[in-house]
Structure formats: C-alpha cells, structure tokens
Amino acid sequence: MRPDQIHAALKLVRREVRHWQEPVVGVVARTSARDPFRILISCLLSLRTKDKTTSEASARLFALAHTPAGLLNLSRRKIERAIYPVGFYRTKAKAIHGICRRLLEVHGGKVPQSIDELIALPGVGRKTANLVVTVGYRKPGICVDIHVHRISNRWGYVKTRTPEETEQALRAQLPKRYWITFNDLLVPYGQNLCQPVSPFCSRCTLIAYCDRVGVTKSR
Numbered sequence: 001m002r003p004d005q006i007h008a009a010l011k012l013v014r015r016e017v018r019h020w021q022e023p024v025v026g027v028v029a030r031t032s033a034r035d036p037f038r039i040l041i042s043c044l045l046s047l048r049t050k051d052k053t054t055s056e057a058s059a060r061l062f063a064l065a066h067t068p069a070g071l072l073n074l075s076r077r078k079i080e081r082a083i084y085p086v087g088f089y090r091t092k093a094k095a096i097h098g099i100c101r102r103l104l105e106v107h108g109g110k111v112p113q114s115i116d117e118l119i120a121l122p123g124v125g126r127k128t129a130n131l132v133v134t135v136g137y138r139k140p141g142i143c144v145d146i147h148v149h150r151i152s153n154r155w156g157y158v159k160t161r162t163p164e165e166t167e168q169a170l171r172a173q174l175p176k177r178y179w180i181t182f183n184d185l186l187v188p189y190g191q192n193l194c195q196p197v198s199p200f201c202s203r204c205t206l207i208a209y210c211d212r213v214g215v216t217k218s219r
C-alpha cells in the first residue's frame with residue numbers, strides 16, 4: 001500500500017466495521033462517559049481475553065466498585081471472583097490493587113494522561129497506555145495491538161517486527177487525524193475479516209490497496 005492510499009483504505013474499513021460488534025473498550029468508554037479509570041481497568045482485563053468475557057467481567061467488577069479507592073477496598077479474592085474467567089485473573093486482580101494503590105499514592109486518585117506515567121503503573125504496557133490516552137483523554141496516540149501490527153504489515157504500509165516498532169513507524173507516517181481511531185477500526189477488521197491465520201481476502205474490499213505481505217493462505 002502506498003502511503004497516499006491510506007485515506008481510501010481507511011474509508012473502506014470504516015464502512016465495513018459498521019456491520020460488526022464494537023470492541024469492548026469502546027463500549028466501556030461510551031457507557032462510562034469516557035471514564036479513564038474504567039477504560040484502564042477494562043483494557044487490562046481484555047488482555048488475552050475474548051471481548052464477550054471482558055465485557056461481562058467489567059460489568060460485574062464495576063457493579064461492585066469503579067473508583068481506585070472503591071476497588072482497593074475490595075479483597076483480592078473478591079476481585080478475582082468478579083473477573084473470573086478472564087485470562088490470568090489472579091495476576092490481573094493483583095495488578096488492579098497495585099494500580100489503585102499507585103493512583104491514590106502518586107496521582108491523587110486520578111489516571112495520569114501521559115504514556116510514561118501510565119506505563120509506570122503495575123501491569124500496564126504501551127497498548128493499554130495508548131488506549132487510555134486516546135479513548136479516555138482523546139489525546140493523540142496510536143494503540144498498537146496484534147491486529148493493528150499484523151494488518152499494517154500485511155498492507156505493506158509498514159515493515160516492522162514488533163508492535164513497538166509498528167507504533168513508532170505509524171507515528172512517523174500515519175496522518176495524525178487517524179491516530180485515535182486507527183485501533184477502533186483495525187481491531188474489528190482483524191477479528192472479523194483480516195484474521196491471523198487465513199484472512200478472507202476474497203471478501204475484502206481493500207484488496208486493490210493491500211500488498212498481502214506474508215499471506216500464504218487465504219479464503
């Protein structure tokens with residue numbers, strides 16, 4: 001994909017994703033009035049977990065408490081029970097306590113707005129930090145997860161080996177007006193059409209722009 005084709009490509013992706021379910025963190029953002037704390041916690045819960053499971057676990061947990069002080073008041077066991085069966089629920093319950101404690105001790109109970117401060121929180125990586133900054137605070141950032149990394153490379157828009165490299169390549173090349181929504185568009189595209197093992201290239205309206213880098217098997 002040539003850099004100038006990104007505009008037409010994203011227009012097609014935007015049209016396509018309307019048919020599919022909104023990613024869970026987007027739902028949490030919409031239903032919580034973009035509360036950065038709930039976005040942070042549900043993003044943590046979503047790591048290595050299906051959207052439906054994350055969505056149900058987030059709802060159970062936030063019904064018990066949805067502030068740093070409130071969650072810190074719950075026992076780890078209670079948090080574990082609320083978020084089960086998300087992946088690594090014990091580790092995540094521990095991370096939730098660690099995050100809440102640090103938010104209260106260092107940030108006055110507020111979620112910080114910078115990537116550097118966010119990744120200093122226990123269990124928070126660049127993906128989660130970028131999602132909080134973009135979805136919670138509507139500030140420029142690019143949240144690169146496995147879908148964004150894979151699709152950007154398949155298109156031939158970037159040529160990178162890791163999500164971290166992809167984030168840097170996209171920051172250098174992707175027009176800034178697409179930064180915040182890039183993840184919202186590519187995640188459902190990757191879940192439903194440009195899937196990891198065998199993408200549905202025969203049904204993909206982007207085929208004219210896509211270099212299909214590394215695609216050996218498709219449907």
Ligand code: SF4
Pocket residue numbers: 154155193194195199200201204205206207210211212215218
């Ligand atoms: S043509 Fe195939 S590899 Fe390219 S974006 Fe579409 S589904 Fe993905």
